[in-house]
Amino acid sequence: MGVAGVASIVASSQRDDIAFASRYVRERVVLPPLSPGYEGEILGRLKRLGLSREERAVLFYVGDAEVAFVQRYRDELEPYFRFLLPSAEVGGALLNKSLFYDLAVKHGLPVPHTEVFADAAEVRQRVDSLPFPSIVKPSFNWDWFWRTPVERERFPPYKRALRRFDSKEALLEFCEALPRRGSGFLVQSYIEGSDEGITSFHGYFDEHSKCLGRFVGREVRTNPPRTGESAYSRTVHDAELVERSIDYLTRIGMRGIVKIDYKLDVRAREFKILEIEPHFQFWHLLGAYAGVNLPLMAYQHQRGAPVSADNGYADDLHMLYLINDLRAFWGGYWRTREWSVRSYVRSYAKKKYYRVFDPGDPLPFVRSMVGFVTRRIGRVTASRGKAG
Structure with missing residues (x-):
């Protein structure tokens, strides 16, 4: 805004x-x-x-x-x-990954094969029928916001806990260690491919499920690689994916702000839907810089004002979350040799904006850096105290 x-x-x-x-x-x-x-x-x-x-x-x-x-x-x-x-039914299914699979199948949306489990005992009973490679996901994101010191010691933070499993033994070991949650969890076919195969549709739909504005983005890098949040992203144009996305969202009666995360399934030769998110997010800042300001459209529409519905936007405009991108490179891409130091540095030559830093509004960045330094000092002090 x-x-x-x-x-x-x-x-x-x-x-x-x-x-x-x-x-x-x-x-x-x-x-x-x-x-x-x-x-x-x-x-x-x-x-x-x-x-x-x-x-x-x-x-x-x-x-x-x-x-x-x-x-x-x-x-x-x-x-x-x-x-x-x-609607309450659709909104609830978009937040619950287990319910979302049923919603997607009901409306003919392309999603990876998914099976839902209450606990590890059910996984053990049905493990021979599961496809590999697979990925385990919580029904709700917050189910994996670990609540106790024991859980935090056993598992990394939510996004880092998401990973690929290539064998029944590794999958069972992970599932048996998971703390029980009433909503269960799901095992889903893992889609091969680089993070640059992750593409997202962003739109705003009115009360009649008519799309008032949209743009498409694509990941360059995520942190952690494969399963993490955006670290370096860009706008792209894909008219066919826009048309399909609007069709999918019209089928389910979408209203309001929305993002569809896709990943290109090379073997099936189609984009599979990973999730649909009905909330505002950082991507909309990139869209606004590119020329499609979805939050502004929502603001205008909900106040009964004329909506600026020009959907033309700049192509290949980048947004960088620097700290996350550095972590992604040194902790992942450099080790797997997907990005060399040279190719990584050259990727910054693109026209870009920053997720936090804005020369016209610098104080959020300043506060972010102060917080980062303070936390680092606190960790160093705590580790020295334990060592002493």
Whole structure:
């Protein structure tokens, strides 16, 4: 929204959220942790915030947990805020990977073969029928936000816990170590190929599932490689994928903001859908720089204003998350020789913007760097204390 010069109110559970430092922020609201025990308090604070506005503000949500909260309390929030969500059935399936597979099959969406399990005992009973290579995923992302020191010692953070399995033995060992979650987990066919085969459709759909704006992006590198979040990304044009994406999303009755993650299945010669995300995210910053500002379209549409629906955008415009990209290179791509030092450095010659650094709005970057240095010092101090 800042790219369009629209001021915002930021509400976050993180007191040191770098968004608080932006010059485009007019008001800052610190919320309790986004967990079941605090949802009533969060809802109350948001209602009071809504009452303080002369008109209903447009609500933006930037992660699975946030959009899940809005879905649960949509009836209570609608008198105070403007937002557009898919139906409860579709919205619930988009957040639950186990339910999403059923939704995709029902509507004929191309997805990797997936099987859902309650626990490792079920995996052991059916392991002979599973395809390899495979990948294990939680039903909900937050199921793998580890809760105890033992879990954090046993497993890496969520994205790093996602990995390829080539044998029944390795798969069973991993599943048997997983802490039990009521929602279970799923085992999915692993799609071979580099991260540059990961392509994403981004769009905004009105209440009649009509696409008002869209663009397409592609990964250059992710952290960690293969299963991680974007580190270096770019815009691309793919008219056929746009047409297919709009068709898929119309089938399920999509409304509001959306992203489809695809990966090219070379053997099947088609893009397979990895997930569909119904929330706002960093990709929209790249889209805005390229010429398609989806958050602005959502803001205009939900306020009943004319929507700037020009879908022309710059091709091969890059966005860099520098810290993540450096980690991805030294911790992964350099070791596997997918990127040499020379090819890595040359990749930065493209026209690009930065995920955090903006010379016109530098304070979020400054706060980010201060936080990074502070955390590094804290870790070094803690390790020295243990050694002593």
